Amino acid sequence: MASDPLLPGPLWFVGCGHMGSAMLQGWLASGVEPRHVTIIRPSGRPVADGVRVLTDYPEDEVPAIVLLAMKPHQLDLVAAPLASALDAATMLVSILAGVELASLRRRFTAPRTLVRAMPNLPVSLGRGVVGLFGETADLTARAELMGLMAALGHAEWFEDEQAFDLVTALAGSGPAFVYRFIEALAEGAASLGMPAEQAHRLAIATAGGAAALAAHEGVGLAELAARVTSPGGTTQAGLEVLDADDALAALVADTLRAARRRGQELAAAARRS
Structure with a gap:
């Protein structure tokens, strides 16, 4: 993969509804190269020029970052096939409201870095809010994710999951x-x-x-x-x-x-x- 100012490697979106689309729009406007992004969605509907859209997980790359952007109730539909496509270096980021880190870890054992993120719709304009909570001790991964999310607006890490859950009510909603x-x-x-x-x-x-x-x-x-x-x-x-x-x-x-x-x-x- 050619150098990208915000991405350490390929970025996969699993699902791309209103919030995922808003994040994608914000990142593309911030300089993320469309060719470095893959959207996996059952409909196969296109999302933006140059962005690859597939109906199944690609076999030609291992993602650096995966964004879970489907509905929370769809987690178990995607968890097993997705988990087999990830490795330890993949950073898994979930924007699924209410799905706790422990619930994610139970389904995704390979990635060293699991992070919950809660954005809001103004991220499409680079004027959003993104709360972050994760278990990673990898300072490089943490800094890379912070840079990526800060491109969407105001981003903050939380050290307590209960406090993070309030981001959904305050900023997300x-x-x-x-x-x-x-x-x-x-x-x-x-x-x-x-x-x-x-x-x-x-x-x-x-x-x-x-x-x-x-x-x-x-x-x-x-x-x-x-x-x-x-x-x-x-x-x-x-x-x-x-x-x-x-x-x-x-x-x-x-x-x-x-x-x-x-x-x-x-x-x-x-x-x-």
Whole structure:
């Protein structure tokens, strides 16, 4: 394999749904060579120019990195045939929500490096979040994976699997929760008389700008909210509704709790199978 700035060798995707496609898009935009990527998917549908798509595991190479990107319930359908294609040097990376490292190790004994990763959809733009947790003591492998994931946005290693599992609820599912709030802003403005399409555009631009400013300023979010708020002004009037009885904070906590609970159910199912 010719030199690639981000890959130590061939990269296989096992499955390529919405999240896998987003990661592929981000990596290709970051300079990964399409010819170094193979997608294994039953449909054989093409994904991007120059990227090889197969319906079975290739026999002409051993992958440096394998990304498990199918649905969690499909793990046992792919585990046995895939395991025989891997060797000790392969880095196996799973984005399967709720599937614990021990469940992966039970199915894949050869690779020295097993890593769980939890990305979110903005990785397609290089603006995503990727949480990482793994058992590898190989500092070179760890650094290579960090470089690969950092090309997709903000990447962080976690040393505790329970803390990592919260990444699924916060960052993995988080964009959907943020989209709901942006949609509520837009629909609220439309219900008060603003043209719906205009409200939609302004809500998206407002959320994007607010997030960019928060990342740039590096101060507490409460401080940023205070900068927007004048005593007795319009912002204070709106915040008094959001803050009443801590209803918004409680709703968000319940939302994250529900997402985490579902992850725990998926983990239990993987342990049983």
